[in-house]
Amino acid sequence: MISHTAEKMRALVRWYYGRFRPGAVILLYHRIIELPSDPYLLSVSPQHFAEHLAIVRKQYRPISLQQLVNGLRNDKVPRRAIVITFDDGYFDNLIHAKPLLEQYDTPATVFVTPNPRADAHEFWWDTLERILLQPRPLPRILRLVTNRVSHEWRLGSAADYGPDDDARHRSWNYGRKDDPTQRHVIFRAVHQLLKALDDDERLRVLQDLAAWACLDIAVRPTHRVLSAAEMVRLADGGLVDVGAHTMTHPVLSRLSPAKQRAEIQQSKAHLEEILGQPVTSFAYPHGLKADYTEETIMIVRETGFECACAALPGIVRRGVDVHQLPRFVVRDDDGETFAKRLSTYFYD
Numbered sequence: 001m002i003s004h005t006a007e008k009m010r011a012l013v014r015w016y017y018g019r020f021r022p023g024a025v026i027l028l029y030h031r032i033i034e035l036p037s038d039p040y041l042l043s044v045s046p047q048h049f050a051e052h053l054a055i056v057r058k059q060y061r062p063i064s065l066q067q068l069v070n071g072l073r074n075d076k077v078p079r080r081a082i083v084i085t086f087d088d089g090y091f092d093n094l095i096h097a098k099p100l101l102e103q104y105d106t107p108a109t110v111f112v113t114p115n116p117r118a119d120a121h122e123f124w125w126d127t128l129e130r131i132l133l134q135p136r137p138l139p140r141i142l143r144l145v146t147n148r149v150s151h152e153w154r155l156g157s158a159a160d161y162g163p164d165d166d167a168r169h170r171s172w173n174y175g176r177k178d179d180p181t182q183r184h185v186i187f188r189a190v191h192q193l194l195k196a197l198d199d200d201e202r203l204r205v206l207q208d209l210a211a212w213a214c215l216d217i218a219v220r221p222t223h224r225v226l227s228a229a230e231m232v233r234l235a236d237g238g239l240v241d242v243g244a245h246t247m248t249h250p251v252l253s254r255l256s257p258a259k260q261r262a263e264i265q266q267s268k269a270h271l272e273e274i275l276g277q278p279v280t281s282f283a284y285p286h287g288l289k290a291d292y293t294e295e296t297i298m299i300v301r302e303t304g305f306e307c308a309c310a311a312l313p314g315i316v317r318r319g320v321d322v323h324q325l326p327r328f329v330v331r332d333d334d335g336e337t338f339a340k341r342l343s344t345y346f347y348d
């Protein structure tokens with residue numbers, strides 16, 4: 001009886017929100033590309049992205065992040081509004097995403113890390129995947145020292161990892177509960193270690209890893225990020241807006257307030273110099289609750305960002321903290337699956 005009443009209440013709340021407080025949805029993409037493997041589930045194929053945009057254009061109201069923030073300020077957010085965002089600033093955002101956004105006349109914001117080291121290195125998570133999960137033989141023992149603590153792993157039979165193993169495990173991703181080989185166990189453990197390190201220490205450990213694997217970690221064309229000139233091309237035309245995402249993509253909550261401030265302020269200043277225009281939006285790296293603090297939000301506000309995006313799922317409604325906007329991460333779903341998912345966001 002009680003659960004029946006609760007169910008009715010929930011239906012009423014859904015109806016009320018759908019009718020009177022419809023809210024907006026911010027979508028979070030990373031990459032528009034097809035890759036042989038994608039253990040972090042960051043990529044959406046260009047075909048699927050086109051299907052997503054067709055649905056957004058036909059059934060919803062695509063607006064820019066700036067329009068959403070203005071609408072929240074004036075209490076005039078259009079019904080069924082959708083904002084498209086990208087994190088990290090991969091090169092494919094320019095060559096695959098931008099032409100499709102233009103074709104469907106849909107605005108987007110791309111949050112980039114204008115790291116001067118980006119020419120020489122891929123993002124650390126991509127380098128890690130390349131070292132541990134590609135089909136090449138590796139030494140049988142891995143020893144790493146991070147912040148003066150030593151770690152040791154034995155690869156066992158997973159030291160040899162050929163095309164057959166690769167084919168079998170290529171669709172594995174980080175969200176899965178199972179680790180099919182010792183390589184996957186080590187990948188997960190080293191990922192956790194690297195995430196906790198500061199940028200210099202992390203680079204040193206990655207170089208140790210690369211030397212251990214006898215692998216040249218020069219940037220792969222498929223995994224490079226936008227150069228400064230390409231950021232300008234991305235913003236050219238005004239449909240795509242560029243926002244800041246720190247300099248080195250740290251876990252901000254692990255840094256001192258002074259270091260957080262430097263990461264946040266420098267990314268804004270650096271991007272404004274590159275683009276020759278104000279940079280008004282920010283996205284927290286990693287973006288979950290543990291990845292930034294109240295202090296981080298204060299610094300972002302004081303730096304002059306009009307809004308900031310997290311990676312926590314949720315609907316944007318009146319009264320939301322514009323320096324902690326929720327977003328739904330988009331996976332490589334076909335149009336039909338994407339449409340179903342989107343409709344549940346609006347009325348849940």
Ligand SMILES: [Zn+2]
Pocket residue numbers: 087088245249284285286
């Ligand atoms: Zn990011």
